[in-house]
Amino acid sequence: MNLQLSPRLGRAVVALGAAGLLAIGSFTSVYAADPTVATNSTTAAGIHHFCIPQWAAVKAHPGNVDVLRAAGDCEISRRFVTLDGLTYLVNHSTVLTADHKTDLISGGSVNPASFVTERAGLTTLKASIDADTTIAGLRTDIAKIAPDYRVYLLVVPKTHVVAAADGSAKVSARFVPLASELQNLINQAKADGKDVTQAQAKLDDLNAKVGQANGLIGPVAGLVLPLSPADWNSGAAKPVLQAARQSLHQARTLLMDARQDARRIIVLLGS
């Protein structure tokens, strides 16, 4: 009995193991291929604990210049890491327009807080920090890292808002050929003698919703890109970013409704 069952069990174990490896391989390859998982360094959890040891050392050695300088360098370094992550995401984005990629990365005259500008300023500040020989001088320079650049409060959300706006615009644009095709199908069904009242109403609703979404999406990038660290410090930038996100959420809801309309039309005409 054992001699007969063991080979069967062995084959079963081998088969299960192979299936498991295949499954694990497929999962890991999916994650490995996802740049947001592998290289997105802009998430809060990975960043805001980055310099905890350095600041703990500053607390333990309050008058030590080298220790304070190390904390300042660490704060600048993690911003470099974040800017590198954003640069990677923007360069590999499939939704951002070419113009907005340029605006986010190098700024031109549109974006005063481009990645290049931020990095250049932080590089200069780091040189100043590295040259400081007093605690007072270091404190003055380190205190500029956050308010003068606003990497986390402004640059990161700005990047994602502009990407979401471009993506939404791309979705909206994709509805144009879809609506055209659906209208063709409705016309064909009507010519065949079908009752297309419901389908036509759904298509009209789809077009209306896409139009409303366009009205919400259109201004977002133009409002968000010019925001500067000074705008954040003055309190002007935060409501603009909040309103932009709200508009994009509303647009997304409208586009989802339009998608449902399209699906319903396909069901109606296909039946």
Place this chain on the structure above:
Amino acid sequence: MSVRTTLRLGSALLGLTLVVAACSGSTDATGNGGSSSTLASDNGDPGLVAPASAAPTFDLGSLLSPEPTPAGTPTTAPSSPALGTQASPNPPGTTPGPISTTKASSLLSQVDSLLKQVDGELSNADAAANNPGE
């Protein structure tokens, strides 16, 4: 012994009868492309059966031959229209063809894919807005 022989013969005859009866039914189906009940249902009345199949024939020779001839089949030829249907089909061009929604479905799946990317960017924007950093 004689009783056993009689029983065996009786069983054989009974079996042969059952085979013949079964064959007669299947031949009806073969010749008609369907069972007689299908014909009746085509007529919209299960109780009605085509007159030609009302009295099944018992041509044992044709039933046992590998390829029964049409003459051995009790019902109409396969190409004949079923009861209750039009004698001649609609002329080509008058019947509306099925509407293909393949292209529309493909475009819709592209919309779905892009919407997922937008969801990802919106989630990132929301997370960044809730970021306690500076």
